[in-house]
Amino acid sequence: MKMKSFVQDSGPNGTVTKPCFTCAHCSRVVVMHRADQDVGFCMKCMHHTCVECGGSERCVPFEKKIDEYEKRHAARQRLIGALG
């Protein structure tokens, strides 16, 4: 598993560095507390996801959601502009 980044986690044994990655679907940062921790993986966009997103068959990358939002927003701005 290829990890993008690490987080510093302070616990009773001092500060430990744990690998983490960003869910490709909801953009949540998932910290790997254990090596055998369950994580999701989307076979459609070939990215790691959090467990919640991994349980879903839908592939909705976060960027796509933003894209759709911006398109809707732009369309509304045009409409408002047309109404004067």
Ligand SMILES: [Zn+2]
């Ligand atoms: Zn997710």
Ligand SMILES: [Zn+2]
């Ligand atoms: Zn996906």
